[in-house]
Amino acid sequence: MSWLARMAELAEVPVFVAFGEGAPADAASVLVKTPGLRVVETPRAAAVLLVVGTIPEALIPPLHRLHDQLPHPRASVLWHSRNELPGATRVEEIATIGAFLRVIHRDLLAGNLKTEPDILPDAPPNEWRGIGPHGQGGKGMMGGTPYGRTMAMTAADLRDGLELDAYTADFGPFLPMLPPGLVLTLTLQGDMIQKVAVAHPPFETQEKRGWVLLNLLGLPALAERMLRATNIGNATLKRLIRLSGAQAAIPEGLGRTHDGSDVRTRFDLLIGTSEPIFNLHVQQTGLDDLLIGLEWHEAMLVLNSFDNASLRAICANTSNPEPGAMAGGMDHGVHAGHMS
Amino acid sequence: MTTLIAIILIFAFSMLFTAALRASGTGPSTYPQKRPILGGSDPETHAWQRFHVRYYTMTLLFVAFEMEMMFMYPWAVVFVEEGPKALAEMGMFLVILSVGIVYGWREGIFRWE
Numbered sequence: 001m002s003w004l005a006r007m008a009e010l011a012e013v014p015v016f017v018a019f020g021e022g023a024p025a026d027a028a029s030v031l032v033k034t035p036g037l038r039v040v041e042t043p044r045a046a047a048v049l050l051v052v053g054t055i056p057e058a059l060i061p062p063l064h065r066l067h068d069q070l071p072h073p074r075a076s077v078l079w080h081s082r083n084e085l086p087g088a089t090r091v092e093e094i095a096t097i098g099a100f101l102r103v104i105h106r107d108l109l110a111g112n113l114k115t116e117p118d119i120l121p122d123a124p125p126n127e128w129r130g131i132g133p134h135g136q137g138g139k140g141m142m143g144g145t146p147y148g149r150t151m152a153m154t155a156a157d158l159r160d161g162l163e164l165d166a167y168t169a170d171f172g173p174f175l176p177m178l179p180p181g182l183v184l185t186l187t188l189q190g191d192m193i194q195k196v197a198v199a200h201p202p203f204e205t206q207e208k209r210g211w212v213l214l215n216l217l218g219l220p221a222l223a224e225r226m227l228r229a230t231n232i233g234n235a236t237l238k239r240l241i242r243l244s245g246a247q248a249a250i251p252e253g254l255g256r257t258h259d260g261s262d263v264r265t266r267f268d269l270l271i272g273t274s275e276p277i278f279n280l281h282v283q284q285t286g287l288d289d290l291l292i293g294l295e296w297h298e299a300m301l302v303l304n305s306f307d308n309a310s311l312r313a314i315c316a317n318t319s320n321p322e323p324g325a326m327a328g329g330m331d332h333g334v335h336a337g338h339m340s
Numbered sequence: 341m342t343t344l345i346a347i348i349l350i351f352a353f354s355m356l357f358t359a360a361l362r363a364s365g366t367g368p369s370t371y372p373q374k375r376p377i378l379g380g381s382d383p384e385t386h387a388w389q390r391f392h393v394r395y396y397t398m399t400l401l402f403v404a405f406e407m408e409m410m411f412m413y414p415w416a417v418v419f420v421e422e423g424p425k426a427l428a429e430m431g432m433f434l435v436i437l438s439v440g441i442v443y444g445w446r447e448g449i450f451r452w453e
Contacts, residue, residue: 018380042377062380068372122370125382149386157392165389175379183381190391 005109012038013105016046018066019180023053024080024094025206032227034098041176043069047108048101049076055083059173059181059200064119066174073108073115077101087116124148157189158293164189170199177216177300178202179209179311184287191296196287201315205308210270212304216297217246226271238273254294255302257285266305282310286318397449401441408437 015037019027031039031050040046043066055063060083067076067085076088079097091100107113126148145151152165172183181203187195214223222241229237247264256262259281268274291299306314376387411433419426444450 044377059380062382065372065375065382066380068370069375069377071373118370118372120372122372124371146386146388149383152385152389162392164391167385167387167389169378169383169385170381172379172381178379190394 005111008109009106012036013048013101014038014040014046015048015050015101016040016043016066016070017050017052017176018055018063018174019203019205020051020053020055020059020081020083021181021203022080023180023203023205023207027052027079028207028211029227030094030097032224034101036102037098044071046070047074047105049074050079050101051076051081051083051085051088052079053203054081059183062173062183067116068118068120073113075104075108075113075116077104086119155187155189155194158192158194159189166194168195173200177212178303179308180205182303182311182315188296193291193294193296193299196291196318197320198287198315198318201312202308204312207308208270209304209307210267210272213267213270213301214241214246216300216304217249219244219246222246238271241271242273250301251298254298255290255305257282257290263301263305270305270307282306282313282317284317285314287314288318290314397444397447401444401449404437404440408434 013036015031017027017031017039024030028039031037043049047070049067049070051063063083063085067074070076076085077100078085078088078090080092081090089100089104091097104113108115126145152167154163155166156163166187166189168185168187170183170185172178173181178184179202181200183198183200185195185197185199186193211223211226214220214226219241222237222244225237225240247267250264250267252262252264254263255266265274290302294302303311376383412430415426415430419430
């Protein structure tokens with residue numbers, strides 16, 4: 001073992017977590033409390049892919065893509081999971097997860113454990129082709145399919161009708177700022193959401209996402225403290241969150257549903273600074289009502305402000321446009337944004 | 341001669357450093373690794389796209405303030421010699437600049453979008 005590997009071993013283990021169905025509700029809390037681990041926001045910064053719970057069959061291709069995005073040397077660990085992943089190690093005990101991941105990381109660096117090869121073939125998704133003999137020309141901004149992907153086509157912006165490139169892509173199901181399992185097909189102009197469709201609803205879980213909201217608001221220390229807190233009624237924590245001004249950072253009326261609640265009121269409920277004085281009614285609310293017209297950071301606040309059952313109901317209420325319509329021309333219809 | 345030795349040493353060190361970086365790397369990225377990170381999803385559209393930089397008016401205003409500050413440093417030296425006359429001149433300059441800010445405010449350039 002080289003001195004460089006010995007020094008690297010002293011660092012925290014960078015772990016990217018992919019949550020699946022049946023993941024323990026306190027998994028995020030357990031990982032934060034485990035010394036020597038660092039949960040990272042992107043697979044490119046991770047050495048270990050930790051799959052918590054079982055990923056359904058339909059979402060296995062995204063899991064394989066995620067696996068291949070980790071840099072070498074890499075390893076994957078299945079925790080409370082019934083999935084199969086080539087080369088992955090399996091662990092069930094909550095108490096030993098930290099020690100297990102540290103051993104795997106050390107063996108990876110020492111060369112005792114071989115890095116996992118790519119699952120997917122090393123080839124572009126499509127051939128680089130266009131009208132001309134060198135793959136040039138065609139529709140879109142430049143034409144052709146550079147790196148196997150077509151160029152974005154122009155569409156009118158909801159704000160002023162300015163025709164620039166509308167970008168349509170699927171986001172999720174393992175994006176840290178989205179609830180686990182949720183796959184959204186979004187059409188964006190810059191960072192503003194023009195169209196939304198639900199490709200896969202979030203997994204059922206009992207996890208409370210108050211700490212994610214704090215993270216999104218730029219308060220990672222408070223988010224970590226919330227995960228470490230053994231009870232939600234921690235008075236000091238509530239006071240610190242109130243003093244941080246997090247509530248004032250959320251625009252008033254953002255993500256208002258038909259029952260009158262907005263992100264601010266739901267944030268108070270999630271972190272426990274206010275008592276539940278009403279029940280959330282989301283029967284008539286869809287994601288298209290909530291997200292269209294919002295910028296990315298606002299949309300993430302809205303999505304994480306709901307409890308799991310409400311968000312699943314909202315996803316079920318969302319009317320999905322025709323697949324071809326997502327990438328097509330924008331209409332100048334409803335600009336719900338802040339439903340105030 | 342000393343300069344030449346220094347240049348050669350710096351060149352040799354940078355070459356050595358580059359070689360060490362290349363040796364410690366993992367080689368070129370594969371196609372799966374080149375994918376943009378969308379949480380497991382695969383984009384069908386190329387990420388190269390045009391979008392409107394809607395905060396540009398605010399950046400123009402920022403540049404205007406920068407220029408104002410650049411004038412104020414030499415003015416502070418002149419002010420010691422000239423006294424109230426320099427103060428009046430700077431006052432006029434700031435008033436003209438403020439008209440621009442008020443105009444921008446009316447046009448809504450402080451609205452973030």
